[in-house]
Amino acid sequence: MTALAAPAALRAPxxxxxxxxxxxxxxxxxxxxGLVLVLAxxxxxxxxxxTDAAAEGWRxxxxxxxxxxxxxxxxxxxxxxxxxxxxxxAMFLLPFLVAAWAGGALTGGELENGTAELTWTQGVTPARWxxxxxxxxxxxxxxxxxxxxxxxxxxxxxxEGRIDTSKSWYDTLTFAVNGPGLVxxxxxxxxxxxxxxxxxxxxxxxxxxxxxxxxxLWFATLSALPYLWPxxxxxxxxxxxFAVDGLHVDYGLVTSTGRHIPVPVCNGRCEDVYTKLDxxxxxxxxxxxxxxWPLHLMEAGxxxxxxxxxxxLAFRLLTxxxxxxxxxxxxxx
Amino acid sequence: xxxxxxxxxxxxVLRLHRTALIVWGTFVAAVIGWLVWLNTVTADRGExxxxxxxxxxxxNILTALNYSERTGYIGTLVCYSFLAVAAWAGAALIGRxxxxGTAKLAWTQGVTPVRWxxxxxxxxxxxxxxxGTALVLAFRWGWSAHRDLMGDDWTFAxxxxxxxxxxxxxxxxxxxVGTLTALLIRRTLPALGISLAAMWLLNFVLExxxxxxxxxxTRTSATRFDLQNGLWQLTKGHGADGYYVTYHPQSHxxxxxxxxTGIVLAVAALATLIAFRLLxxxxx
Numbered sequence: 001m002t003a004l005a006a007p008a009a010l011r012a013p014x015x016x017x018x019x020x021x022x023x024x025x026x027x028x029x030x031x032x033x034g035l036v037l038v039l040a041x042x043x044x045x046x047x048x049x050x051t052d053a054a055a056e057g058w059r060x061x062x063x064x065x066x067x068x069x070x071x072x073x074x075x076x077x078x079x080x081x082x083x084x085x086x087x088x089x090a091m092f093l094l095p096f097l098v099a100a101w102a103g104g105a106l107t108g109g110e111l112e113n114g115t116a117e118l119t120w121t122q123g124v125t126p127a128r129w130x131x132x133x134x135x136x137x138x139x140x141x142x143x144x145x146x147x148x149x150x151x152x153x154x155x156x157x158x159x160e161g162r163i164d165t166s167k168s169w170y171d172t173l174t175f176a177v178n179g180p181g182l183v184x185x186x187x188x189x190x191x192x193x194x195x196x197x198x199x200x201x202x203x204x205x206x207x208x209x210x211x212x213x214x215x216x217l218w219f220a221t222l223s224a225l226p227y228l229w230p231x232x233x234x235x236x237x238x239x240x241x242f243a244v245d246g247l248h249v250d251y252g253l254v255t256s257t258g259r260h261i262p263v264p265v266c267n268g269r270c271e272d273v274y275t276k277l278d279x280x281x282x283x284x285x286x287x288x289x290x291x292x293w294p295l296h297l298m299e300a301g302x303x304x305x306x307x308x309x310x311x312x313l314a315f316r317l318l319t320x321x322x323x324x325x326x327x328x329x330x331x332x333x
Numbered sequence: 334x335x336x337x338x339x340x341x342x343x344x345x346v347l348r349l350h351r352t353a354l355i356v357w358g359t360f361v362a363a364v365i366g367w368l369v370w371l372n373t374v375t376a377d378r379g380e381x382x383x384x385x386x387x388x389x390x391x392x393n394i395l396t397a398l399n400y401s402e403r404t405g406y407i408g409t410l411v412c413y414s415f416l417a418v419a420a421w422a423g424a425a426l427i428g429r430x431x432x433x434g435t436a437k438l439a440w441t442q443g444v445t446p447v448r449w450x451x452x453x454x455x456x457x458x459x460x461x462x463x464x465g466t467a468l469v470l471a472f473r474w475g476w477s478a479h480r481d482l483m484g485d486d487w488t489f490a491x492x493x494x495x496x497x498x499x500x501x502x503x504x505x506x507x508x509x510v511g512t513l514t515a516l517l518i519r520r521t522l523p524a525l526g527i528s529l530a531a532m533w534l535l536n537f538v539l540e541x542x543x544x545x546x547x548x549x550x551t552r553t554s555a556t557r558f559d560l561q562n563g564l565w566q567l568t569k570g571h572g573a574d575g576y577y578v579t580y581h582p583q584s585h586x587x588x589x590x591x592x593x594t595g596i597v598l599a600v601a602a603l604a605t606l607i608a609f610r611l612l613x614x615x616x617x
Contacts, residue, residue: 027523104522113433203521204425263393270389 017124017132028101029140035094036144040151042087046080047155054080055162062164081165088167091148091177095189098141099210102193106133108206111197126322127315130194134311137190145186153178169292170247172222179296184303185221189214191310198314217306221299228298231285238274238281247287247295253279342444342452353421354460360414361464364407368475371407375400376479383481397482404475405485411468412491415503415536416529418461422511423528426453428521431615446616450512450609457508465501472496487586488565490540497590502597507532509604516611535600539593546592549579 022029053076060072107130110116120126156178159166167174176182193210200206226249234244235254242251252262255278264273287295347354379397386392430436440446472495476483485492494500507528514528515521544567552560555575560566565581581589 031526101522104525109522204429207424207522207525270392 017128018136021132021136025105025137028105032140032144035090035097036148039087039090039148042083043148043151043155046083046087047151047158050076050080050083051155051159051163055159058162058164077163077165080159080163084167088152088173088177091145091152091182092173094145094148095182095186096211096214098137098186099189099193099196099214100207102137102190103196103200103210104193104203104207106137107194107197108200109197109203111201112203120322126318130198130315130318134190134194134314138187141186141190142183145183146180149177149179149182168245169289170287175225175247175292175296179292179300181221181296181299181303184300184307185218188217188303188307188310191307191314192217195310195314195317198317221303224302225295225299226287228302229287229291229294231287232291233283233285235281235283238279240282242282242284244284244286246289247291249285249287251282251284253277254281254283256280342448343456346452346456350426350457353425353457357460357464361467364410364468365471367403368407368471371400371403372475372478375403376482379479379482400479401483401485404483407472408476408485408489408491408495411472411495411500412503413536414465414468414500415507415532418504419507419511419528419532420525422457422508423514424511424521424525426457426508427512427515428518428524431515431519432521437616440616446612447609450612454508454512454605458505461504461508462501465504469495469497469500486563487583488581493543493586493590494593497587497594499590499594499597502594502601503532503536506535506597506601506604509601509608510535513604513608513611516608516615519615535597539596543589543593544581546589547581547585549581551577551579553577 053073057073057076060070061077064070064072107116110119116126116129119129156167156174169175169178176185189210192213193206196210196213197203197206200209226247231249232246238253252260253264253274254260257278260283261277261279264277375396379394379400382392382394382397386394427436430439436446436449439449476492476496487493487496494503510531511524511528514531515524518524518527544565549567552558553572553574553576557576558578560578560580563583565585567579567581569576569578571577
């Protein structure tokens with residue numbers, strides 16, 4: 001069974017198959033290209049004029065001091081914030097859109113209405129059909145999201161330090177779209193959707209399953225993120241706070257023997273509780289700014305590995321199912 | 334399942350869309366349950382934290398923050414639930430049946446297209462109204478139960494919708510717009526996308542113009558001043574008579590909310606009317 005899938009799947013899809021695939025999903029191609037272009041334009045707008053105007057607004061505000069009659073360009077600051085938030089959210093939703101489309105239209109729709117089976121009778125093996133279905137969209141999704149990530153990172157860097165309310169590198173949504181992790185999530189979305197379509201074989205149900213699976217995958221990614229790279233630990237005395245400038249992993253108390261213990265619940269007399277626990281200081285585990293790239297590359301790598309694994313699973317599922325169907329037909333004859 | 338006798342057509346609609354029925358019922362029950370939990374267990378702990386903080390220099394308010402964050406999430410879920418309705422109405426309720434031809438099959442079985450569409454709209458509309466009303470009542474209670482733990486106010490976009498009948502109106506409008514989109518396009522997935530986009534756009538436009546749905550009040554002063562919390566400030570500037578600010582007091586919530594509800598319901602009625610007008614052309 002394993003020998004069946006691999007050779008056919010690894011061969012590149014023929015140009016004819018790819019052309020036909022493009023024709024079939026032309027609306028999706030237009031929508032995706034349009035979205036990428038609109039978002040790229042918004043990012044360029046943010047990067048140049050909006051960042052400059054907002055930075056000038058903040059410069060005016062900071063020059064005001066306590067002066068009572070002082071005007072500053074509040075509109076520019078608010079406009080930057082609004083466009084930034086909307087663009088960032090839209091980029092974050094792209095992987096979910098890809099998953100919904102892959103489940104609903106790419107595989108689920110064709111299996112529901114039977115055009116997939118029709119194709120398989122026209123000299124295209126199921127494995128080649130799936131390879132063509134995945135290869136071209138994967139390339140487009142990777143290039144499209146890659147371009148947006150690059151622009152977002154450049155834009156975000158341009159505002160850092162100049163706009164007082166610009167998002168920190170570890171802000172959840174900003175982090176998600178500011179590096180290669182988003183490309184990994186989008187490619188995983190494509191495969192998750194395609195697999196959902198193959199398993200469920202109904203367009204709308206596959207769409208729903210793909211979205212639910214992506215929500216689960218995103219929460220898993222979010223919870224795993226702090227542990228993808230060794231954190232930095234800092235300690236201080238009992239009066240120092242737990243606030244850190246970075247992605248928090250853990251915090252707690254340090255005892256006189258150097259042991260790390262969690263902060264006790266002490267809605268009463270905390271000092272007494274700390275003394276009883278022999279706590280002499282506090283510790284913080286967190287990721288400083290320099291961990292941005294290692295964290296992002298680890299996230300992207302793991303998501304790509306998952307995408308590869310699910311692709312393999314999809315091929316095995318498809319070949320096994322079509323092989324069983326063929327055997328049944330032969331037996332019937 | 335049903336021991337009492339429902340007429341054939343409504344029963345068919347319920348049975349065909351039972352997944353949606355289960356999802357909607359579960360959503361309503363889960364949100365209400367979550368609100369009850371937050372306002373009993375979580376809020377109690379939050380209040381104890383705050384009381385402790387009043388008498389101590391160092392303290393944590395993590396539970397209070399959790400309470401406020403989660404109540405905020407619920408407001409967002411309740412307000413924007415109409416987006417899911419729009420997707421479902423466009424795709425599953427009407428679009429798929431027109432694409433696959435099961436609608437035509439039904440019309441040959443003694444069900445006229447008008448009765449078919451009426452049943453398709455009336456039953457979901459009833460369930461959306463009941464569920465939406467329950468959500469709004471629960472959210473109004475939960476949102477106002479522990480104001481001292483919350484950092485938001487009545488002007489927040491999602492809170493504004495979730496605290497009144499606009500939530501139900503948006504749900505009904507999404508049902509009508511999804512139906513109309515599906516009748517126009519007759520294909521499942523494009524209907525889903527367009528219906529979703531249309532409802533998002535409607536909400537986006539109304540949200541932007543919400544402040545102008547009722548006349549604002551103006552306060553002027555010779556010196557610079559700030560409005561107190563709880564007032565919705567729209568514009569401020571410096572004119573011939575000194576500094577001025579235009580704003581909405583909290584008493585404007587209901588008039589503004591009802592104007593928006595009226596607009597959304599008008600859109601829903603218009604979409605339903607066009608859908609029924611369009612139907613004869615889809616049956617030939």
